[in-house]
Amino acid sequence: MSDLDALLDVQAIDTRLDVLRHQRAHHPIQAEIDGIAAERRIAADAAATIDAERTEMVRAQKRIDDEVVSVRAKKDGAEAKLYDGSVQAHKELMAVQAEIASFGDRQTELEDAELEVMEQVEEIDGRLADARSAVTVYDDRIAVLEAELAVALERVDVELATVEAERLGAAAAIPAALLTRYDGIREALGGVGVARLSGGTCLGCGMTLSAVTVDQIKKLPPDAEPTCEECGRLLVR
Numbered sequence: 744m745s746d747l748d749a750l751l752d753v754q755a756i757d758t759r760l761d762v763l764r765h766q767r768a769h770h771p772i773q774a775e776i777d778g779i780a781a782e783r784r785i786a787a788d789a790a791a792t793i794d795a796e797r798t799e800m801v802r803a804q805k806r807i808d809d810e811v812v813s814v815r816a817k818k819d820g821a822e823a824k825l826y827d828g829s830v831q832a833h834k835e836l837m838a839v840q841a842e843i844a845s846f847g848d849r850q851t852e853l854e855d856a857e858l859e860v861m862e863q864v865e866e867i868d869g870r871l872a873d874a875r876s877a878v879t880v881y882d883d884r885i886a887v888l889e890a891e892l893a894v895a896l897e898r899v900d901v902e903l904a905t906v907e908a909e910r911l912g913a914a915a916a917i918p919a920a921l922l923t924r925y926d927g928i929r930e931a932l933g934g935v936g937v938a939r940l941s942g943g944t945c946l947g948c949g950m951t952l953s954a955v956t957v958d959q960i961k962k963l964p965p966d967a968e969p970t971c972e973e974c975g976r977l978l979v980r
């Protein structure tokens with residue numbers, strides 16, 4: 744077997760390695776995970792928006808609570824004045840009573856408002872739970888796929904290791920200079936560095952060479968390393 748024939752074997756192995764490396768880098772399960780992760784981000788954003796709405800509502804509830812406390816204190820103060828004897832005049836007593844009544848009205852208003860806010864928080868909590876469980880569904884799906892991907896990649900890695908070992912063996916039979924030349928061409932030309940010349944056609948680029956060129960190549964000494972004039976790949980006669 745000539746060096747170039749042996750190089751064709753290396754090429755076949757390299758092509759298999761390229762396929763395996765591509766599978767590793769662009770596994771369909773990874774694409775599926777990426778798609779679901781994008782949907783998960785949208786769902787998580789929606790949950791965050793609802794959560795912000797909830798925070799705002801809880802803040803409103805706190806403001807009402809604070810005002811309830813303050814109105815109650817004022818009402819208690821006014822009631823104390825009414826009973827501690829510090830207010831005696833009828834007119835003044837009437838004024839304090841009116842004040843107490845107005846505090847009572849405000850308290851009722853605030854309690855109504857608080858109930859309303861509490862109902863709204865409850866409604867938001869329902870939506871928030873739904874939104875969060877949607878995110879969890881995506882998380883679970885991603886976790887399952889990631890486990891599947893790990894298994895699939897491990898399988899590819901095992902095969903890669905086997906084929907890489909094969910490559911080492913096959914490459915050992917090629918003179919170093921030729922192998923370096925092949926590697927350079929292969930890298931520059933999308934993975935194929937050597938091709939068979941079949942019926943005047945370079946199987947690397949698919950171009951048919953002129954009869955004169957083919958004749959010249961055939962007449963080269965056996966240890967020559969001809970290349971395709973169209974694509975520059977090493978040719979195996």
Ligand SMILES: [Zn+2]
Nearest residue numbers: 945948971974
């Ligand atoms: Zn070619």
